[in-house]
Amino acid sequence: MTRKRRRLTLALLALSALAVATALVLNAFQDSIVFFRSPSDVVERKVPAASRFRLGGLVEEGSVRRLDGEATTGGRRSAAVAFRVTDLKHSVEVRFTGILPDLFREGQGVVAEGRLGGDGVFEATEVLAKHDETYMPPEVADALKRAGRWQEEGPKSQGGGK
Numbered sequence: 001m002t003r004k005r006r007r008l009t010l011a012l013l014a015l016s017a018l019a020v021a022t023a024l025v026l027n028a029f030q031d032s033i034v035f036f037r038s039p040s041d042v043v044e045r046k047v048p049a050a051s052r053f054r055l056g057g058l059v060e061e062g063s064v065r066r067l068d069g070e071a072t073t074g075g076r077r078s079a080a081v082a083f084r085v086t087d088l089k090h091s092v093e094v095r096f097t098g099i100l101p102d103l104f105r106e107g108q109g110v111v112a113e114g115r116l117g118g119d120g121v122f123e124a125t126e127v128l129a130k131h132d133e134t135y136m137p138p139e140v141a142d143a144l145k146r147a148g149r150w151q152e153e154g155p156k157s158q159g160g161g162k
Helices: 002-032 041-043 138-146
Strands: 035-037 050-061 072-073 076-086 091-098 111-115 122-129
Touching: 035 041, 041 050, 041 091, 041 138, 050 091, 050 138, 091 111, 111 138
Parallel strands: 035 050, 091 122
Antiparallel strands: 050 076, 050 111, 072 076, 076 091, 111 122
């Protein structure tokens, strides 16, 4: 085998190893990627079945209700709660069992992570509420703008300018 051929073989082996490593890393990331969806996306069936995603919007006024008695977990009360998340065009029913954030309330921005059940109810594993009166996740603000329900003097998105 000539010297040139050995170098070529070594370079091809190195590129193959790099390709395999890249494929493994991308495959590992694919399992942890969570996409953001608006209630309109969910209602219009743009969500793959059984996929984990984040649902964002506003907690619909008058929709929050406790489903069962409260339990104490680590000194904090947790309960099963149902509420509706809306982008002011469509809304989706959400069920969550756990401790809701202190800032969670009707009319406020929220992002829930979980899966859509066969009955069309979003089963949340985590609920995040906005952290002050001017914050709204950029994805929620964009969804409200696409729905034509964004008010410029209303909530501002973080990181998206003012």
